[in-house]
Amino acid sequence: MNYKYEIINYDKNLPAKIMYLDLSSETHKTELHWHREPEIIYVVSGQAECPQNGETRTVEEGDFIFFNSEDVHLVRPVTGSRVKLVCVQLSFEYMRMFCKPIDSVIFDVNNRPEAKPAIIDVLQKIAAVDVENDDYASLLHISYVNKIYYLLMKYCICFRRASNSVIIPKRDFSYAKTAIAYINENFKREIPLDEISSVVNLSPSYFSKYFKNVTQVSFSEYLANLRLENAIQDMLTKNSTVSAAAIENGFANVKSFITQCKKVYDCTPAQYKKKLLNR
Numbered sequence: 207m208n209y210k211y212e213i214i215n216y217d218k219n220l221p222a223k224i225m226y227l228d229l230s231s232e233t234h235k236t237e238l239h240w241h242r243e244p245e246i247i248y249v250v251s252g253q254a255e256c257p258q259n260g261e262t263r264t265v266e267e268g269d270f271i272f273f274n275s276e277d278v279h280l281v282r283p284v285t286g287s288r289v290k291l292v293c294v295q296l297s298f299e300y301m302r303m304f305c306k307p308i309d310s311v312i313f314d315v316n317n318r319p320e321a322k323p324a325i326i327d328v329l330q331k332i333a334a335v336d337v338e339n340d341d342y343a344s345l346l347h348i349s350y351v352n353k354i355y356y357l358l359m360k361y362c363i364c365f366r367r368a369s370n371s372v373i374i375p376k377r378d379f380s381y382a383k384t385a386i387a388y389i390n391e392n393f394k395r396e397i398p399l400d401e402i403s404s405v406v407n408l409s410p411s412y413f414s415k416y417f418k419n420v421t422q423v424s425f426s427e428y429l430a431n432l433r434l435e436n437a438i439q440d441m442l443t444k445n446s447t448v449s450a451a452a453i454e455n456g457f458a459n460v461k462s463f464i465t466q467c468k469k470v471y472d473c474t475p476a477q478y479k480k481k482l483l484n485r
Contacts, residue, residue, distance in 0.1 A: 222351045223295040231283040238280050244296045245273040247281050248329035252289030260420040272315040292333045313362040321361035328353045381406040382420045393432050394456045434466045441479045448475050
């Protein structure tokens with residue numbers, strides 16, 4: 207399970223980045239990440255499970271979830287299903303032209319009943335754009351995204367530090383970000399609890415409780431899942447053997463790789479690879 211900072215690159219012709227995604231629970235990547243730019247995820251069909259700052263919400267078809275700047279999050283299909291999504295990643299630099307103090311802003315969408323239905327209406331229109339067969343689809347994207355910017359800035363702005371403004375509380379993820387960045391760089395070798403807790407200057411017992419509280423899984427489970435996904439990926443893309451994939455991705459032995467795979471996917475690595483290739 208990767209947990210990383212992401213840099214968003216925009217199409218120079220659009221004031222936001224728009225992606226149409228079709229995800230399967232069998233192949234999705236569970237990468238917790240955060241980025242500077244706010245992001246909207248709209249569920250076109252299916253259901254999406256969306257951990258956000260340590261809490262998980264299921265987003266139903268026709269609804270959306272909003273991630274503010276540097277919210278730690280991921281989006282995945284509900285187990286055993288597929289989900290189609292529209293992802294809109296917004297630009298602070300674009301918004302700055304209309305709101306100079308944008309760096310101090312967060313958007314409270316859920317508590318703004320005048321804005322949410324209107325945003326859903328725009329997202330439905332974005333989802334219906336025929337990007338493959340319409341040479342002028344980007345013109346529709348520009349108009350729809352500008353409507354989203356308008357709704358967010360007119361109705362949903364809150365200031366982080368203004369004493370007389372609403373502040374949405376956020377959990378302290380600073381230790382988790384440091385820890386997971388370290389895990390992500392070193393998962394191919396043994397990482398004892400004492401080592402990772404010392405990286406963030408916490409006691410092992412306190413770190414264990416803190417880590418599970420903000421990520422919803424234990425440190426050992428998080429590390430095992432990260433190794434599992436990378437090992438499976440090596441088997442698919444590099445044609446690595448089960449043994450090589452296990453050792454190269456930090457498992458103590460092949461047995462521990464197989465055990466973790468059965469725990470997560472209810473089959474062996476070889477069986478899971480075959481299942482994915484036969485989809």
